[in-house]
Amino acid sequence: xxxxxxxxxxxxxxxxxxxxxxxxxxxxxxxxxxxxxxxxxxxxxxxxxxxxxxxxxxxxxxxxxxxxxxxxxxxxxxxxxxxxxxxxxxxxxxxxxxxxxxxxxxxxxxxxxxxxxxxxxxxxxxxxxxxxxxxxxxxxxxxxxxxxxxxxxxxxxxxxxxxxxxxxxxxxxxxxxxxxxxxxxxxxxxxxxxxxxxxxxxxxxxxxx
Amino acid sequence: xxxxxxxxxxxxxxxxxxxxxxxxxxxxxxxxxxxxxxxxxxxxxxxxxxxxxxxxxxxxxxxxxxxxxxxxxxxxxxxxxxxxxxxxxxxxxxxxxxxxxxxxxxxxxxxxxxxxxxxxxxxxxxxxxxxxxxxxxxxxxxxxxxxxxxxxxxxxxxxxxxxxxxxxxxxxxxxxxxxxxxxxxxxxxxxxxxxxxxxxxxxxxxxxxxxxxxxxxxxxxxxxxxxxxxxxxxxxxxxxxxxxxxxxxxxxxxxxxxxxxx
Numbered sequence: 001x002x003x004x005x006x007x008x009x010x011x012x013x014x015x016x017x018x019x020x021x022x023x024x025x026x027x028x029x030x031x032x033x034x035x036x037x038x039x040x041x042x043x044x045x046x047x048x049x050x051x052x053x054x055x056x057x058x059x060x061x062x063x064x065x066x067x068x069x070x071x072x073x074x075x076x077x078x079x080x081x082x083x084x085x086x087x088x089x090x091x092x093x094x095x096x097x098x099x100x101x102x103x104x105x106x107x108x109x110x111x112x113x114x115x116x117x118x119x120x121x122x123x124x125x126x127x128x129x130x131x132x133x134x135x136x137x138x139x140x141x142x143x144x145x146x147x148x149x150x151x152x153x154x155x156x157x158x159x160x161x162x163x164x165x166x167x168x169x170x171x172x173x174x175x176x177x178x179x180x181x182x183x184x185x186x187x188x189x190x191x192x193x194x195x196x197x198x199x200x201x202x203x204x205x206x207x208x209x
Numbered sequence: 210x211x212x213x214x215x216x217x218x219x220x221x222x223x224x225x226x227x228x229x230x231x232x233x234x235x236x237x238x239x240x241x242x243x244x245x246x247x248x249x250x251x252x253x254x255x256x257x258x259x260x261x262x263x264x265x266x267x268x269x270x271x272x273x274x275x276x277x278x279x280x281x282x283x284x285x286x287x288x289x290x291x292x293x294x295x296x297x298x299x300x301x302x303x304x305x306x307x308x309x310x311x312x313x314x315x316x317x318x319x320x321x322x323x324x325x326x327x328x329x330x331x332x333x334x335x336x337x338x339x340x341x342x343x344x345x346x347x348x349x350x351x352x353x354x355x356x357x358x359x360x361x362x363x364x365x366x367x368x369x370x371x372x373x374x375x376x377x378x379x380x381x382x383x384x385x386x387x388x389x390x391x392x393x394x395x396x397x398x399x400x401x402x403x404x405x406x407x408x409x410x411x412x413x414x415x416x417x418x419x420x421x422x423x424x425x426x427x428x429x430x431x432x433x434x435x436x437x438x439x440x441x442x443x444x445x446x447x448x449x450x451x452x453x454x455x456x457x458x459x460x461x462x463x464x465x466x467x468x469x470x471x
Contacts, residue, residue, distance in 0.1 A: 021295045028299035033306030040307075041314060062383065062391035072314035074389050079350045080322045080442055083383055083394040091350075117397070118379030118446060120354035128349025130342065138342075141354040141379075143448050178350055182379055184396040 041072045048073075054098070055090040055179065055200050079128065087116075087182040093126070093174070095203040101175035103131075105208040106158040109177065111201025113151050116181035118142055121201075123157055123167045126174035133168035140165050158206075177203065315388040322348055323361075323387045326440055330361035333369055333467055337460045340447060353447065355379075356456050360441040360465030364409040368468035371441050376401040377459065379446040386439040393434055403431055406468060410435045441465055 043049070048069050050057050058073060060066035062083040074081055081089055094100055095107060109121060122139035125131055130138045145153050146165055156162035157177075159170035169175055181198060183190075315321070325348060330336050339345045341353040351357075362369045362384075373382045375397045382403055384393040395403050443463045445456055 021292050024292070025295050025299045025302070028296070029302045029306055032300075032303040034310060036303075037307045037310040037314075041311065062385070062389070062394070064390065064392055066390065068311045068314075071388065071390060072311050072318075075315035075318040075321050077349060078318070078320045078322050078325055079348050080383070080385055080389060080440065081350070082381060082444075083391040085391075085394045086381055086396040120352050120446075122350075122352040122354060124350060128351075130346055130353065132343040136342070139352050139354040141446060143446060144354070178352065180352065180354075182381065182396060184378075184398070 040069050041076060044069065044073065052090075052200050054092040054094040054096055054203055056092070057088055057090045058084075060084060061089060077128070082180060082182065086184060087180055090179040090181075090200065092177045092179070092203055095205045097205065099205065101157075101177065101203070102208075103159065103169045103172040103175055106156065106206040108204045108206055109155040109157065109201050110204060111153060112199060113142070113147060113153070114181055114198055116198065117184050118182040120178075120180045121145075121155060122178045122180075123169060124176050124178065125172040126176055128176070131167075131169055131172040131175075133170070135161075135166075135168055137167050140167070153201075156206075321387075322385070322389055323438070323440060326359065326361060330359055330440070332361050332363040333465060335360045335463050335465045337457070355444040356447045356460060358443040358460040358463045360463070361438075362407055362436070362441055362465060363438050364407055364436065365438075366467065368409070369407045370464070370466060370468045371403075371405045371407065372464040373403050373405075373443050374401045374459070374462055375403060377445050379444075380459070381442075381444050383442045383444075384434070384436070384439060385442065386436050392436055392439075393432060400431075405431065406433045408433060408435050410437050 040048075044056070044058060048058060048060065048067055050059055058070050058081075060070045061074065061081040063070075063085060092101070101107065118141065120139055120141040123131060140153075140155055145155070147153050153165060155165040155167060157167050157169045157175065159168065161168075179200065329347065335358050338347065338357045338359060340356060341351050360371070362371070371382075371384065373395075375382060375395060378397055381394070381396045382405075383391050383395075384405065384407065385391055393405055443460070445459050447456065
Protein backbone atom coordinates (compact mmCIF):
# COMPACT_ATOMS: atom_id res chain seq x y z
CA UNK A 1 0.00 0.00 0.00
CA UNK A 2 2.77 2.44 1.00
CA UNK A 3 4.75 1.40 -2.04
CA UNK A 4 1.80 2.22 -4.33
CA UNK A 5 1.35 5.64 -2.74
CA UNK A 6 5.06 6.22 -3.18
CA UNK A 7 4.87 5.26 -6.86
CA UNK A 8 1.82 7.50 -7.34
CA UNK A 9 3.70 10.40 -5.77
CA UNK A 10 6.65 9.78 -8.05
CA UNK A 11 4.41 9.75 -11.13
CA UNK A 12 2.63 12.93 -10.04
CA UNK A 13 5.96 14.63 -9.43
CA UNK A 14 7.19 13.64 -12.88
CA UNK A 15 3.97 14.85 -14.50
CA UNK A 16 4.17 18.21 -12.72
CA UNK A 17 7.79 18.59 -13.76
CA UNK A 18 6.88 17.89 -17.37
CA UNK A 19 4.00 20.36 -17.21
CA UNK A 20 6.18 23.05 -15.67
CA UNK A 21 8.76 22.52 -18.41
CA UNK A 22 6.10 22.91 -21.08
CA UNK A 23 4.62 25.94 -19.33
CA UNK A 24 8.08 27.50 -19.25
CA UNK A 25 8.56 26.69 -22.93
CA UNK A 26 5.20 28.08 -24.07
CA UNK A 27 5.48 31.11 -21.81
CA UNK A 28 8.91 32.08 -23.10
CA UNK A 29 7.90 31.51 -26.72
CA UNK A 30 4.63 33.44 -26.60
CA UNK A 31 5.53 36.26 -24.23
CA UNK A 32 9.06 36.66 -25.54
CA UNK A 33 8.30 36.18 -29.24
CA UNK A 34 5.12 38.23 -29.50
CA UNK A 35 6.26 40.78 -26.92
CA UNK A 36 9.58 41.48 -28.58
CA UNK A 37 7.85 41.64 -31.98
CA UNK A 38 5.28 44.11 -30.67
CA UNK A 39 7.94 46.29 -29.06
CA UNK A 40 10.18 46.36 -32.12
CA UNK A 41 7.26 47.15 -34.45
CA UNK A 42 5.47 49.62 -32.21
CA UNK A 43 8.30 51.53 -30.56
CA UNK A 44 11.23 50.60 -32.80
CA UNK A 45 14.85 50.28 -31.85
CA UNK A 46 17.98 52.35 -32.21
CA UNK A 47 18.51 50.69 -35.60
CA UNK A 48 15.17 51.74 -37.07
CA UNK A 49 14.11 54.86 -35.15
CA UNK A 50 16.04 58.04 -34.44
CA UNK A 51 15.02 60.05 -31.38
CA UNK A 52 15.81 63.73 -30.94
CA UNK A 53 14.23 65.15 -27.81
CA UNK A 54 10.53 64.30 -27.95
CA UNK A 55 10.67 63.71 -31.72
CA UNK A 56 11.04 60.26 -33.19
CA UNK A 57 11.43 59.32 -36.82
CA UNK A 58 11.50 55.98 -38.63
CA UNK A 59 14.64 56.24 -40.69
CA UNK A 60 13.62 53.89 -43.50
CA UNK A 61 9.95 54.82 -43.85
CA UNK A 62 8.46 53.96 -47.25
CA UNK A 63 11.85 53.20 -48.68
CA UNK A 64 12.37 50.48 -51.28
CA UNK A 65 14.87 48.67 -49.05
CA UNK A 66 13.20 49.37 -45.73
CA UNK A 67 13.66 46.88 -42.91
CA UNK A 68 10.87 44.45 -41.91
CA UNK A 69 10.13 46.30 -38.66
CA UNK A 70 9.49 49.55 -40.53
CA UNK A 71 7.24 47.81 -43.05
CA UNK A 72 5.30 46.09 -40.28
CA UNK A 73 4.99 49.37 -38.34
CA UNK A 74 3.41 51.32 -41.18
CA UNK A 75 1.31 48.39 -42.37
CA UNK A 76 -0.16 48.08 -38.88
CA UNK A 77 -0.83 51.82 -38.66
CA UNK A 78 -2.41 51.77 -42.13
CA UNK A 79 -0.71 54.91 -43.38
CA UNK A 80 1.25 55.89 -46.47
CA UNK A 81 4.19 57.95 -45.20
CA UNK A 82 6.34 60.12 -47.40
CA UNK A 83 9.49 58.28 -48.37
CA UNK A 84 12.62 59.10 -46.42
CA UNK A 85 14.38 59.35 -49.79
CA UNK A 86 12.86 62.81 -50.20
CA UNK A 87 11.67 63.77 -46.73
CA UNK A 88 11.82 63.08 -43.03
CA UNK A 89 8.74 62.67 -40.84
CA UNK A 90 8.95 63.20 -37.07
CA UNK A 91 6.21 62.43 -34.58
CA UNK A 92 6.14 63.67 -30.97
CA UNK A 93 3.81 62.31 -28.31
CA UNK A 94 5.59 63.97 -25.37
CA UNK A 95 6.71 67.46 -24.54
CA UNK A 96 10.32 68.44 -23.89
CA UNK A 97 9.94 67.45 -20.21
CA UNK A 98 8.89 63.94 -21.21
CA UNK A 99 5.23 64.31 -20.19
CA UNK A 100 2.58 63.01 -22.53
CA UNK A 101 0.86 65.61 -24.68
CA UNK A 102 -2.71 66.03 -23.55
CA UNK A 103 -5.50 68.26 -24.75
CA UNK A 104 -6.23 69.63 -21.29
CA UNK A 105 -2.85 71.39 -21.36
CA UNK A 106 -1.66 74.29 -23.47
CA UNK A 107 1.60 73.90 -25.36
CA UNK A 108 3.87 76.10 -27.44
CA UNK A 109 5.89 74.67 -30.34
CA UNK A 110 8.88 76.98 -30.65
CA UNK A 111 11.32 76.76 -33.50
CA UNK A 112 13.10 78.43 -36.35
CA UNK A 113 12.47 78.17 -40.04
CA UNK A 114 13.98 74.98 -41.39
CA UNK A 115 16.58 74.53 -44.08
CA UNK A 116 14.32 72.02 -45.82
CA UNK A 117 12.53 73.13 -48.96
CA UNK A 118 9.10 72.57 -47.48
CA UNK A 119 7.80 71.64 -44.06
CA UNK A 120 4.55 71.25 -42.16
CA UNK A 121 3.46 70.74 -38.56
CA UNK A 122 0.14 68.95 -37.98
CA UNK A 123 -1.61 68.06 -34.73
CA UNK A 124 -3.54 64.79 -34.47
CA UNK A 125 -5.07 62.81 -31.68
CA UNK A 126 -3.27 59.69 -30.50
CA UNK A 127 -4.73 57.57 -33.31
CA UNK A 128 -3.68 59.94 -36.06
CA UNK A 129 -7.11 61.50 -36.63
CA UNK A 130 -7.51 65.24 -37.09
CA UNK A 131 -9.13 67.10 -34.20
CA UNK A 132 -12.46 68.65 -35.25
CA UNK A 133 -12.72 72.37 -34.55
CA UNK A 134 -14.91 75.18 -35.86
CA UNK A 135 -11.92 77.19 -37.03
CA UNK A 136 -10.84 74.40 -39.37
CA UNK A 137 -7.22 74.67 -38.23
CA UNK A 138 -5.23 71.47 -38.23
CA UNK A 139 -1.75 72.29 -39.56
CA UNK A 140 0.76 74.96 -40.43
CA UNK A 141 3.31 74.84 -43.22
CA UNK A 142 6.07 77.06 -44.51
CA UNK A 143 3.51 79.00 -46.56
CA UNK A 144 0.87 79.40 -43.86
CA UNK A 145 2.78 79.93 -40.61
CA UNK A 146 3.43 83.44 -39.28
CA UNK A 147 7.18 83.93 -38.92
CA UNK A 148 8.60 86.40 -36.41
CA UNK A 149 11.09 89.05 -37.57
CA UNK A 150 13.84 86.94 -36.03
CA UNK A 151 12.97 84.07 -38.35
CA UNK A 152 11.32 81.90 -35.73
CA UNK A 153 7.79 80.76 -35.13
CA UNK A 154 5.58 79.79 -32.21
CA UNK A 155 2.60 77.50 -32.75
CA UNK A 156 0.13 77.37 -29.85
CA UNK A 157 -1.78 74.19 -29.11
CA UNK A 158 -4.65 75.10 -26.80
CA UNK A 159 -8.38 74.67 -26.29
CA UNK A 160 -9.09 78.38 -26.35
CA UNK A 161 -8.19 80.85 -29.07
CA UNK A 162 -4.68 82.30 -29.08
CA UNK A 163 -3.15 85.07 -31.11
CA UNK A 164 -0.91 84.05 -33.96
CA UNK A 165 -0.43 80.42 -34.99
CA UNK A 166 -3.09 78.58 -33.02
CA UNK A 167 -4.26 74.97 -33.44
CA UNK A 168 -7.32 74.05 -31.35
CA UNK A 169 -6.93 70.78 -29.45
CA UNK A 170 -10.02 70.70 -27.21
CA UNK A 171 -11.50 67.31 -26.36
CA UNK A 172 -8.93 65.22 -28.18
CA UNK A 173 -7.34 63.46 -25.21
CA UNK A 174 -3.79 62.38 -25.99
CA UNK A 175 -2.13 64.35 -28.75
CA UNK A 176 0.56 63.66 -31.32
CA UNK A 177 2.39 66.26 -33.38
CA UNK A 178 3.77 65.41 -36.81
CA UNK A 179 6.58 67.39 -38.41
CA UNK A 180 7.38 66.76 -42.09
CA UNK A 181 10.59 68.12 -43.59
CA UNK A 182 10.83 67.68 -47.34
CA UNK A 183 14.24 68.05 -48.90
CA UNK A 184 13.44 67.15 -52.48
CA UNK A 185 15.49 65.03 -54.84
CA UNK A 186 18.87 64.96 -53.15
CA UNK A 187 21.20 62.15 -52.30
CA UNK A 188 20.63 60.05 -49.20
CA UNK A 189 23.91 61.27 -47.70
CA UNK A 190 22.99 64.89 -48.33
CA UNK A 191 19.53 64.29 -46.89
CA UNK A 192 21.03 62.79 -43.73
CA UNK A 193 23.48 65.66 -43.39
CA UNK A 194 20.66 68.18 -43.69
CA UNK A 195 18.54 66.31 -41.20
CA UNK A 196 21.40 66.12 -38.73
CA UNK A 197 21.90 69.87 -38.99
CA UNK A 198 18.21 70.71 -38.57
CA UNK A 199 17.26 72.03 -35.17
CA UNK A 200 13.92 70.54 -34.30
CA UNK A 201 11.39 72.75 -32.48
CA UNK A 202 10.79 72.57 -28.76
CA UNK A 203 7.43 71.55 -27.33
CA UNK A 204 6.94 73.53 -24.13
CA UNK A 205 4.01 73.02 -21.77
CA UNK A 206 2.50 76.38 -20.91
CA UNK A 207 -0.14 75.33 -18.39
CA UNK A 208 -2.55 72.57 -17.53
CA UNK A 209 -6.09 72.74 -16.26
CA UNK B 210 18.03 -60.72 -22.41
CA UNK B 211 17.91 -60.28 -18.67
CA UNK B 212 19.70 -57.22 -17.30
CA UNK B 213 22.74 -57.95 -15.20
CA UNK B 214 22.52 -56.66 -11.68
CA UNK B 215 25.49 -54.51 -10.66
CA UNK B 216 27.56 -55.71 -7.82
CA UNK B 217 28.30 -53.03 -5.19
CA UNK B 218 31.64 -53.06 -3.46
CA UNK B 219 31.58 -53.92 0.17
CA UNK B 220 32.17 -50.98 2.46
CA UNK B 221 34.34 -51.26 5.50
CA UNK B 222 32.53 -51.44 8.78
CA UNK B 223 33.03 -47.99 10.30
CA UNK B 224 30.69 -45.81 12.41
CA UNK B 225 28.87 -42.89 10.73
CA UNK B 226 29.38 -39.34 12.21
CA UNK B 227 26.47 -37.85 14.15
CA UNK B 228 24.90 -34.79 12.52
CA UNK B 229 22.52 -32.47 14.36
CA UNK B 230 19.31 -32.28 12.40
CA UNK B 231 17.68 -28.80 12.69
CA UNK B 232 14.08 -28.73 13.68
CA UNK B 233 13.27 -26.02 11.10
CA UNK B 234 14.61 -25.59 7.62
CA UNK B 235 16.89 -22.55 7.31
CA UNK B 236 15.21 -19.44 5.90
CA UNK B 237 16.31 -17.79 2.68
CA UNK B 238 17.84 -14.93 4.61
CA UNK B 239 19.94 -17.28 6.63
CA UNK B 240 21.07 -19.06 3.49
CA UNK B 241 22.16 -15.84 1.88
CA UNK B 242 23.95 -14.85 5.08
CA UNK B 243 25.78 -18.11 5.11
CA UNK B 244 26.66 -17.81 1.45
CA UNK B 245 28.02 -14.34 2.02
CA UNK B 246 30.05 -15.56 4.97
CA UNK B 247 31.53 -18.47 3.04
CA UNK B 248 32.47 -16.53 -0.14
CA UNK B 249 36.01 -15.23 -0.13
CA UNK B 250 36.14 -11.52 0.64
CA UNK B 251 37.64 -9.01 -1.77
CA UNK B 252 40.39 -6.89 -0.34
CA UNK B 253 38.97 -3.83 1.32
CA UNK B 254 39.39 -0.59 -0.69
CA UNK B 255 41.92 1.90 0.49
CA UNK B 256 40.35 4.43 2.82
CA UNK B 257 39.50 7.75 1.17
CA UNK B 258 41.81 10.55 2.11
CA UNK B 259 40.37 12.55 4.89
CA UNK B 260 38.99 15.93 3.78
CA UNK B 261 41.18 18.81 4.56
CA UNK B 262 39.92 20.63 7.57
CA UNK B 263 37.94 23.72 6.67
CA UNK B 264 39.89 26.87 7.02
CA UNK B 265 38.76 28.83 9.95
CA UNK B 266 39.46 32.26 11.18
CA UNK B 267 41.13 32.87 14.46
CA UNK B 268 37.78 33.14 16.16
CA UNK B 269 36.72 29.75 14.85
CA UNK B 270 34.33 30.89 12.13
CA UNK B 271 34.70 29.39 8.64
CA UNK B 272 36.73 31.45 6.18
CA UNK B 273 35.10 33.38 3.30
CA UNK B 274 35.67 30.64 0.68
CA UNK B 275 33.59 28.19 2.64
CA UNK B 276 30.91 30.83 3.29
CA UNK B 277 30.97 31.93 -0.37
CA UNK B 278 30.49 28.34 -1.49
CA UNK B 279 27.54 28.02 0.81
CA UNK B 280 25.95 31.27 -0.40
CA UNK B 281 26.53 30.29 -4.01
CA UNK B 282 24.99 26.93 -3.30
CA UNK B 283 21.91 28.62 -1.82
CA UNK B 284 21.60 31.20 -4.57
CA UNK B 285 22.01 28.75 -7.41
CA UNK B 286 19.46 26.33 -6.02
CA UNK B 287 16.53 27.69 -8.11
CA UNK B 288 18.64 27.66 -11.25
CA UNK B 289 19.57 24.05 -10.77
CA UNK B 290 15.88 23.22 -11.05
CA UNK B 291 15.68 24.79 -14.54
CA UNK B 292 15.74 22.45 -17.47
CA UNK B 293 18.34 24.22 -19.57
CA UNK B 294 17.58 22.20 -22.67
CA UNK B 295 13.95 23.32 -22.54
CA UNK B 296 15.10 26.90 -21.99
CA UNK B 297 17.43 26.80 -24.98
CA UNK B 298 14.71 25.30 -27.16
CA UNK B 299 12.26 27.97 -25.97
CA UNK B 300 14.69 30.76 -26.84
CA UNK B 301 15.16 29.32 -30.34
CA UNK B 302 11.39 29.01 -30.81
CA UNK B 303 10.94 32.55 -29.48
CA UNK B 304 13.34 33.90 -32.10
CA UNK B 305 11.58 32.00 -34.85
CA UNK B 306 8.16 33.29 -33.75
CA UNK B 307 9.54 36.85 -33.60
CA UNK B 308 10.89 36.62 -37.17
CA UNK B 309 7.76 34.99 -38.60
CA UNK B 310 5.44 37.49 -36.90
CA UNK B 311 7.49 40.43 -38.16
CA UNK B 312 7.73 39.20 -41.74
CA UNK B 313 4.05 38.25 -41.88
CA UNK B 314 2.77 41.45 -40.26
CA UNK B 315 2.27 43.44 -43.51
CA UNK B 316 0.26 40.57 -44.97
CA UNK B 317 -1.74 39.91 -41.81
CA UNK B 318 -2.55 43.54 -40.99
CA UNK B 319 -6.31 44.05 -41.23
CA UNK B 320 -6.53 47.77 -41.99
CA UNK B 321 -3.64 48.52 -44.30
CA UNK B 322 -3.64 51.70 -46.31
CA UNK B 323 -4.44 49.75 -49.48
CA UNK B 324 -7.40 48.06 -47.80
CA UNK B 325 -8.74 51.43 -46.61
CA UNK B 326 -8.41 53.04 -50.05
CA UNK B 327 -9.59 50.03 -52.03
CA UNK B 328 -13.23 50.98 -51.60
CA UNK B 329 -12.97 54.63 -52.59
CA UNK B 330 -10.53 54.42 -55.51
CA UNK B 331 -11.55 52.84 -58.83
CA UNK B 332 -8.77 50.94 -60.61
CA UNK B 333 -6.44 52.79 -62.95
CA UNK B 334 -8.17 56.13 -62.60
CA UNK B 335 -7.09 59.30 -60.81
CA UNK B 336 -9.27 60.53 -57.96
CA UNK B 337 -8.70 64.04 -56.62
CA UNK B 338 -9.33 63.90 -52.90
CA UNK B 339 -11.13 66.82 -51.24
CA UNK B 340 -9.14 68.95 -48.77
CA UNK B 341 -8.34 66.74 -45.79
CA UNK B 342 -10.57 67.37 -42.78
CA UNK B 343 -11.79 65.23 -39.88
CA UNK B 344 -14.76 64.19 -42.04
CA UNK B 345 -12.79 63.41 -45.20
CA UNK B 346 -9.52 62.03 -43.80
CA UNK B 347 -9.05 58.65 -45.52
CA UNK B 348 -5.88 57.55 -43.69
CA UNK B 349 -4.37 58.26 -40.26
CA UNK B 350 -1.61 60.88 -40.01
CA UNK B 351 -2.56 62.45 -43.34
CA UNK B 352 -1.71 66.13 -43.17
CA UNK B 353 -4.18 68.75 -44.44
CA UNK B 354 -1.19 70.87 -45.43
CA UNK B 355 -1.12 68.87 -48.66
CA UNK B 356 -3.71 68.16 -51.34
CA UNK B 357 -3.76 64.68 -52.82
CA UNK B 358 -4.59 62.93 -56.06
CA UNK B 359 -4.54 59.14 -55.87
CA UNK B 360 -4.81 56.25 -58.27
CA UNK B 361 -5.23 52.56 -57.44
CA UNK B 362 -3.27 50.82 -60.18
CA UNK B 363 -3.75 47.22 -61.20
CA UNK B 364 -1.56 45.70 -63.91
CA UNK B 365 -3.57 42.47 -64.24
CA UNK B 366 -4.70 43.48 -67.74
CA UNK B 367 -1.52 45.21 -68.81
CA UNK B 368 0.91 48.03 -68.05
CA UNK B 369 -0.27 51.26 -66.47
CA UNK B 370 1.17 54.66 -67.39
CA UNK B 371 1.46 57.41 -64.78
CA UNK B 372 2.25 60.97 -65.73
CA UNK B 373 2.82 63.76 -63.21
CA UNK B 374 4.36 67.21 -63.32
CA UNK B 375 6.33 68.06 -60.18
CA UNK B 376 6.92 71.76 -60.60
CA UNK B 377 5.75 73.11 -57.24
CA UNK B 378 7.96 73.17 -54.18
CA UNK B 379 6.84 70.45 -51.80
CA UNK B 380 5.07 68.40 -54.46
CA UNK B 381 5.89 64.72 -54.62
CA UNK B 382 4.99 61.52 -56.42
CA UNK B 383 5.17 58.18 -54.61
CA UNK B 384 4.14 54.81 -55.99
CA UNK B 385 3.39 52.28 -53.26
CA UNK B 386 2.89 48.54 -53.56
CA UNK B 387 0.02 46.77 -51.86
CA UNK B 388 2.28 46.22 -48.81
CA UNK B 389 3.01 49.94 -48.47
CA UNK B 390 6.51 49.72 -49.89
CA UNK B 391 7.45 52.77 -51.97
CA UNK B 392 8.86 51.52 -55.28
CA UNK B 393 9.14 54.98 -56.85
CA UNK B 394 9.59 58.36 -55.21
CA UNK B 395 10.20 61.76 -56.74
CA UNK B 396 9.99 65.34 -55.58
CA UNK B 397 10.21 68.70 -57.31
CA UNK B 398 13.17 68.64 -59.66
CA UNK B 399 14.68 70.46 -62.61
CA UNK B 400 12.92 68.08 -65.00
CA UNK B 401 9.39 68.34 -63.67
CA UNK B 402 7.60 65.84 -65.92
CA UNK B 403 7.67 62.30 -64.61
CA UNK B 404 6.29 59.54 -66.83
CA UNK B 405 6.36 56.17 -65.11
CA UNK B 406 5.28 52.90 -66.69
CA UNK B 407 4.19 50.19 -64.25
CA UNK B 408 4.43 46.72 -65.78
CA UNK B 409 3.20 43.38 -64.37
CA UNK B 410 5.64 41.30 -62.39
CA UNK B 411 4.80 37.98 -64.04
CA UNK B 412 7.12 38.61 -66.99
CA UNK B 413 4.41 38.16 -69.64
CA UNK B 414 4.99 39.22 -73.27
CA UNK B 415 3.84 42.83 -73.59
CA UNK B 416 4.23 43.21 -77.34
CA UNK B 417 6.99 44.59 -79.50
CA UNK B 418 8.39 47.99 -78.70
CA UNK B 419 7.88 50.82 -81.23
CA UNK B 420 11.60 50.67 -81.97
CA UNK B 421 11.35 46.97 -82.80
CA UNK B 422 8.48 47.77 -85.17
CA UNK B 423 10.58 50.43 -86.89
CA UNK B 424 8.66 53.38 -85.48
CA UNK B 425 9.75 56.23 -83.34
CA UNK B 426 8.27 56.12 -79.86
CA UNK B 427 5.96 58.99 -79.11
CA UNK B 428 6.48 58.85 -75.36
CA UNK B 429 9.55 57.65 -73.54
CA UNK B 430 8.85 56.81 -69.89
CA UNK B 431 11.29 58.26 -67.43
CA UNK B 432 11.09 55.07 -65.38
CA UNK B 433 9.71 51.57 -65.70
CA UNK B 434 8.95 49.49 -62.66
CA UNK B 435 7.31 46.15 -62.00
CA UNK B 436 4.39 45.95 -59.58
CA UNK B 437 1.02 44.20 -59.58
CA UNK B 438 -1.21 46.39 -57.46
CA UNK B 439 -0.82 49.45 -55.30
CA UNK B 440 -1.47 53.15 -54.89
CA UNK B 441 -0.08 56.16 -56.74
CA UNK B 442 -0.03 59.27 -54.55
CA UNK B 443 0.56 62.75 -55.89
CA UNK B 444 0.79 65.41 -53.17
CA UNK B 445 1.04 69.15 -53.58
CA UNK B 446 1.10 71.81 -50.81
CA UNK B 447 -2.20 73.46 -50.06
CA UNK B 448 -1.32 77.13 -50.35
CA UNK B 449 -4.70 78.43 -49.23
CA UNK B 450 -7.98 79.52 -50.74
CA UNK B 451 -6.37 81.98 -53.14
CA UNK B 452 -4.45 79.25 -54.87
CA UNK B 453 -7.23 76.65 -55.04
CA UNK B 454 -7.77 76.88 -58.78
CA UNK B 455 -4.06 76.53 -59.54
CA UNK B 456 -3.77 73.55 -57.21
CA UNK B 457 -6.86 71.96 -58.75
CA UNK B 458 -5.26 72.35 -62.18
CA UNK B 459 -2.11 70.60 -61.01
CA UNK B 460 -4.15 67.78 -59.52
CA UNK B 461 -6.29 67.44 -62.63
CA UNK B 462 -3.17 67.14 -64.79
CA UNK B 463 -2.19 63.88 -63.16
CA UNK B 464 -2.71 60.91 -65.45
CA UNK B 465 -2.98 57.24 -64.52
CA UNK B 466 -4.39 54.94 -67.20
CA UNK B 467 -3.75 51.59 -68.88
CA UNK B 468 -0.93 51.79 -71.38
CA UNK B 469 -2.17 52.35 -74.94
CA UNK B 470 -1.19 49.58 -77.41
CA UNK B 471 1.87 50.50 -79.46
